[in-house]
Amino acid sequence: MGKLTFSMGGVHPHDSKYARECAIEELPLPQTVYVSMAQHLGAPAKPLVAVGDSVKVGQVIAEPGGFISAFVHSPVSGTVKAIAPRKDLAGNFVTHVEIAVEGDEWDPAIDRSKDLVTAIPDDKAAILDKIKAAGVVGLGGATFPAHVKLNPAPGKVAECLILNGAECEPFLTSDYRIMIERPKEIVVGAAIMQKVLGGCRCVIGIEENKPEAIAAMTDAVRELGYANMEVQVLKKRYPQGGEKQLIDAVMRRQVKSGGLPIDVGAVVQNVATSLAVYEAVQKNKPLITNVLTITGDQIPGNLQHNYLFRIGMPLSWIVEQAGGVPETAAKLISGGPMMGKAISNLDAATVKGSSSVLYLSEGMTRRKPATSCIRCGKCADACPMGLEPFLLNRLYKAADLEGLEANAAQDCIECGCCLYSCPAYIPLLDNIRQAKGQVMGVIRARAAAAKAAAEAAKAATNK
Amino acid sequence: MTLTFIWTVAILTVLGLVLALILFWVARKFKVEEDPRIDEVEKVMPGANCGGCGFAGCRAFADAAVKATNLDNQYCPVGGDEVMQKVASILGFTVAAKAPQVAVVRCNGTCSARPRINEYDGVQSCRVKAALYSGDTGCAFGCLGCGDCVAACQFGALSMDPETGLPVVDETKCTACGACTKACPKHIIELRAKGPRGMRMYVSCVNKDKGPVAKKACASACIGCGLCAKTCTHDAITVVDNVAYIDFTKCKLCRECEAVCPTGAIHGVNFPKELDKEAVKKRIADRKAKAAEAAKAAEAAEEKKEVANG
Numbered sequence A: 001m002g003k004l005t006f007s008m009g010g011v012h013p014h015d016s017k018y019a020r021e022c023a024i025e026e027l028p029l030p031q032t033v034y035v036s037m038a039q040h041l042g043a044p045a046k047p048l049v050a051v052g053d054s055v056k057v058g059q060v061i062a063e064p065g066g067f068i069s070a071f072v073h074s075p076v077s078g079t080v081k082a083i084a085p086r087k088d089l090a091g092n093f094v095t096h097v098e099i100a101v102e103g104d105e106w107d108p109a110i111d112r113s114k115d116l117v118t119a120i121p122d123d124k125a126a127i128l129d130k131i132k133a134a135g136v137v138g139l140g141g142a143t144f145p146a147h148v149k150l151n152p153a154p155g156k157v158a159e160c161l162i163l164n165g166a167e168c169e170p171f172l173t174s175d176y177r178i179m180i181e182r183p184k185e186i187v188v189g190a191a192i193m194q195k196v197l198g199g200c201r202c203v204i205g206i207e208e209n210k211p212e213a214i215a216a217m218t219d220a221v222r223e224l225g226y227a228n229m230e231v232q233v234l235k236k237r238y239p240q241g242g243e244k245q246l247i248d249a250v251m252r253r254q255v256k257s258g259g260l261p262i263d264v265g266a267v268v269q270n271v272a273t274s275l276a277v278y279e280a281v282q283k284n285k286p287l288i289t290n291v292l293t294i295t296g297d298q299i300p301g302n303l304q305h306n307y308l309f310r311i312g313m314p315l316s317w318i319v320e321q322a323g324g325v326p327e328t329a330a331k332l333i334s335g336g337p338m339m340g341k342a343i344s345n346l347d348a349a350t351v352k353g354s355s356s357v358l359y360l361s362e363g364m365t366r367r368k369p370a371t372s373c374i375r376c377g378k379c380a381d382a383c384p385m386g387l388e389p390f391l392l393n394r395l396y397k398a399a400d401l402e403g404l405e406a407n408a409a410q411d412c413i414e415c416g417c418c419l420y421s422c423p424a425y426i427p428l429l430d431n432i433r434q435a436k437g438q439v440m441g442v443i444r445a446r447a448a449a450a451k452a453a454a455e456a457a458k459a460a461t462n463k
Numbered sequence B: 001m002t003l004t005f006i007w008t009v010a011i012l013t014v015l016g017l018v019l020a021l022i023l024f025w026v027a028r029k030f031k032v033e034e035d036p037r038i039d040e041v042e043k044v045m046p047g048a049n050c051g052g053c054g055f056a057g058c059r060a061f062a063d064a065a066v067k068a069t070n071l072d073n074q075y076c077p078v079g080g081d082e083v084m085q086k087v088a089s090i091l092g093f094t095v096a097a098k099a100p101q102v103a104v105v106r107c108n109g110t111c112s113a114r115p116r117i118n119e120y121d122g123v124q125s126c127r128v129k130a131a132l133y134s135g136d137t138g139c140a141f142g143c144l145g146c147g148d149c150v151a152a153c154q155f156g157a158l159s160m161d162p163e164t165g166l167p168v169v170d171e172t173k174c175t176a177c178g179a180c181t182k183a184c185p186k187h188i189i190e191l192r193a194k195g196p197r198g199m200r201m202y203v204s205c206v207n208k209d210k211g212p213v214a215k216k217a218c219a220s221a222c223i224g225c226g227l228c229a230k231t232c233t234h235d236a237i238t239v240v241d242n243v244a245y246i247d248f249t250k251c252k253l254c255r256e257c258e259a260v261c262p263t264g265a266i267h268g269v270n271f272p273k274e275l276d277k278e279a280v281k282k283r284i285a286d287r288k289a290k291a292a293e294a295a296k297a298a299e300a301a302e303e304k305k306e307v308a309n310g
Helices: A124-133 A174-181 A183-196 A211-224 A243-251 A271-283 A315-321 A378-382 A389-397 A401-406 A417-421 A428-462 B002-029 B036-044 B058-067 B080-091 B126-132 B148-152 B179-183 B211-217 B227-231 B256-260 B277-309
Strands: A024-026 A032-036 A060-063 A078-087 A093-101 A160-165 A201-207 A229-234 A266-270 A289-296 A305-310 A329-334 A356-361 B101-105 B158-161 B166-169 B189-193 B200-203 B237-240 B243-246 B266-269
Touching (some): A024 A174, A124 A183, A160 A243, A160 A271, A174 A211, A174 A271, A174 A289, A183 A211, A183 A229, A183 A266, A201 A211, A201 A243, A211 A229, A243 A266, A266 A271, A271 A289, A289 A315, A305 A315, A378 A389, A378 A417, A389 A401, A428 B126, B036 B058, B036 B080, B101 B166, B126 B148, B148 B158, B179 B189, B189 B200, B200 B243, B227 B237, B227 B243, B227 B256, B256 B277
Parallel strands (some): A024 A305, A160 A201, A160 A266, A201 A229
Antiparallel strands (some): A078 A093, B101 B189, B200 B266, B237 B243
């Protein structure tokens, strides 16, 4: 098979993967870690520990707060100092468990050896339980609890598990490094998920700008010899790593508006999630570490790193270990330059989904003043979801919610291609994100009203 | 040539007459019978169509008023009592006078009191900014300063003060339609009773952080110390989630809370005289001393009684 890509839109930013040669280093432990209770999509977790409790590495410290939620574990050993609201990287208050680090004593159930365990347990339910108990969430960005995604609703059949190794965001190299350094673990993780999903096909999608990762993963797949698993080379194009775009690229199927990947028989998981699944199932290790890239433009090589961090380490600690914030940095971003969020509070703690700290220079990040729309249509060409960003922008300004819904503002994946391609520097995404939120609110309210009406009707007939 | 001209005029005249007849017939046949009072009520309405009453516009308000059995649930904030009296007289209802209200900005985080800790480079819209992060100051509750309220105001009553970075309400223009209260993503703006001769008290802060955190973010933040609530003799002040709130229906404008507030978060406006903090504080101290004395005396009397009984 040749190189594949998605069928609509997309842009080609320079990939800027300057930190690609930096091997993953393990960070020393700080004196205190702050473990957020909202590290995943869905309801925040509920703390199970009290102030003064001593905890070990890997011990459960919080339970899921709802169906879509996840367990949280202690990343260090020490004493719980406080359970209090603390600012996250956007400056909003979130409950954090503060743990003072004492030594590094791991839960004895965790297998810390480096040996590869290839024998996969037979019991699917037991595997799912382990994944849930380990607090594994999708590490591609959205941090959706993995056990929910791996357990499709009755009647839905997974035909293909797509492992996302596209890493289409410029600068980021964490997925690239784990694919080179730990390919076999990732492949075993994929095989475990394949089993849970009922032995479906598995495709590992990697963009062509990562030949070493493609070679390493192909070798690992061949060596381990799991059935129905292959590496698929993808063309370099942003946002290839978007769930719906990847399904389009690999399976040539498009997810309907408002639908889920499982509706077209697909389950997409990131390679880092696969590694977390491997560690959870084969090594009993909960999700307490992840890999994070420190890089940026105009940054000297010695300030660029790929770090294995413990979740809850403050960003400021990691930045300090990496050699401090360089003078050229005007803006710090957590995540990629296209979809990442600006860090307004460097004291914020890392979370499960933290993937990078980017230092961007003034020239790269400063917005240019917006001018009038010249109707060139570049935004519509660039939109990978087939939307018309210029139109949505106008409808948002006119507060036309019906028009926004009719023009599918709710389908926006917030990839930023429109903003990237606009020659008039119109803040399209800023406005469309708002519009999307409003339309989603309307849709949710309507669904809730319909549900209430159905229940009322049911109650009436029962009487 | 002449014939063509005559024909053209004749055909168009006939066509016009026939179409006019059809229109006349249709207008008669499909006439919607509307209560004439709707038009009458609409005429006395201010015609701002601001939606401040909760209806889509003045006509919708008039329509609802005509269908209603009383006017208890309807009020035109723009027209106020004057318009409501007119509406009531047309419809034969009676309405009770309502205290006029005014929009109040409950944030005093000026540029000097609340230092900026980062720079915002996105769209100048509070809604967009609020969705992205907590704002460019240490306070996650305060005014974001992009002026969504100013844009929402149809009456030109709001403007941004470039020096403080906060919106200012022009009381003479504010109609209390409530558009700004809905536009503000931080829910800082509140409609409060205008008060006698415009005099009113309010807590100019909505920061729910604990005292030290709030104080660090903003010098004029309410720190939830509760001094005002303890001092208030009218039971008008409550402190919930580390922030005080003055119930304007109970407030008697004695200004004692303003005098004791350690951060200056409580504001009194339109008072004829400047607040003499020391005098008010002395008054409070005297009252407390008197109360303590009275309590002591009562205790002594009680004891005496017991002794006598014993």
